[in-house]
Amino acid sequence: MVYVGRFAPSPTGALHLGSLLAALGSWLDARAAGGCWLLRIEDIDPPRAVRGAARAQLQTLRRFGLLPDADPWRQSARAAAYAVALRQLAAAGHAYPCACTRADLEAHGGIHPPRCVRPARADGAHAWRLRVPRGVIAFADRLQGPRQQDVHAEVGDFVLRRADGLWAYQLAVVVDDAAQGVSDVVRGADLLDSTPRQIMLQRLLMLPTPRYLHLPVVVDTAGLKLSKARGSAALPSDALDALRQALTLLGQRESAARPARSTTHLLEHALTHYRADLLPRSRAIAAPQSADAGAPRTLADDHSTRSAT
Known part of the structure; x- marks a missing residue:
């Protein structure tokens, strides 16, 4: 099977150390397998998008030497494909319109009940939900190991298209991964619990x-995931130092005898010596204290202080 990997950021702000970890991890895994690496801008939620963020993210990846093998896709241009998938699910009886509000669901513990609490709304707006079948979805994550989830009991009927007409992430990512021929998804462990829903779809x-391979997410000193939307510090101008930092957090080592003098040489060395078995198996990993302030430490300092929660 031909390896096709991808990195799919949302344009909600500047890329940070956690973003770089996911991008670099997916790039290394794809390149080490002799595969191709794609980019997809997940811009299906315009209210959360930051103007100019997508262009800035692409420029940052270029500055770090992480170049895709094809032009990036934008989910905002993929509505027709999502509509086809929704019609297919609805025709098979797997999807249904729902006018329940968030307050309605909170009254039922956050999980959609067997029947809609609010069959209709005065304004006619409704979401579309997946009718989740009973049973456990199990899969083997390449890094995190065996996982399983009873989606029916733990999540319930989840949204495919929102009442405001915007497409839900779970449907969009499944349709696009298939359309782009993605064979391997390498991403942050914050999406680990979404994987059973995607496998079901x-x-x-x-x-x-x-x-699937879910890398640990980078957390700050308070244990919170670094986030574009939350304003975590953007990647610094010194791409070489930031790449060294990300490689260390991924468990990969730079040659102490001949340290790289450019991002190109560092990426070449990292690719040659990439070992997936050295990736940290935790769901979260602590950033160096200076990382969220935009001043990554050196490789040696990072290796000696790396920790996971």
Whole structure:
């Protein structure tokens, strides 16, 4: 099977150390397998998007030497494909319109009950939900190991298209991964719990299921995930130092005898010596204290202080 990997940021702010970890990890894994690496801008939520963020993210990746093998896709241009998938699910009885509000769901513990609490709304607006079948979804994550989830009991009928007409992430990512031929998804462990929902959709839509590898997310001193939307510090101008920092957090080592003098040489060395078995198996990993302030430490300092929670 041809390896096709991808990095899919949302344009909600500047890329930070956690973003770089996911981008670099997916790039290394794809390149080490002799595969291709794609980019997808997940811009299906315009209210959360920051103007100019997508262009800035692409420029940052270029500055770090992480170049895709094809022009980036934008989910904002993919509405027709999502509509086809929704019609397929609805025709098979797997999706239904829902006018329940968030308050309605909170009254039921956050999980959609067997029937809609609010069959209709005065304004006619409604979401579309997946009718989640009973049973456990199990899969083997390449890094985190065996995982399983009873989506029916733990999540309930989840949204495919919102009442405001915007497409939900779970449907969009499944449709796009299949359309781009993605064989391997390497991303942050904050999305680990979403994977069973995506596998369920893949099966119902008769789409292939990629292999999954969930890297630890980078957290700050308070234990909070670094976030574009929360204003975590953007990557510094010194791309070489930031790459060294990210490689260390990924468990990869730079040669102490011949340290790289450019991002190109560092990426070449990292690719040659990449070992997936050295990736940290935790769901979160602590950033160096200076990382969220935009001043990454050296490789040696990072290796000696790396910790996971």
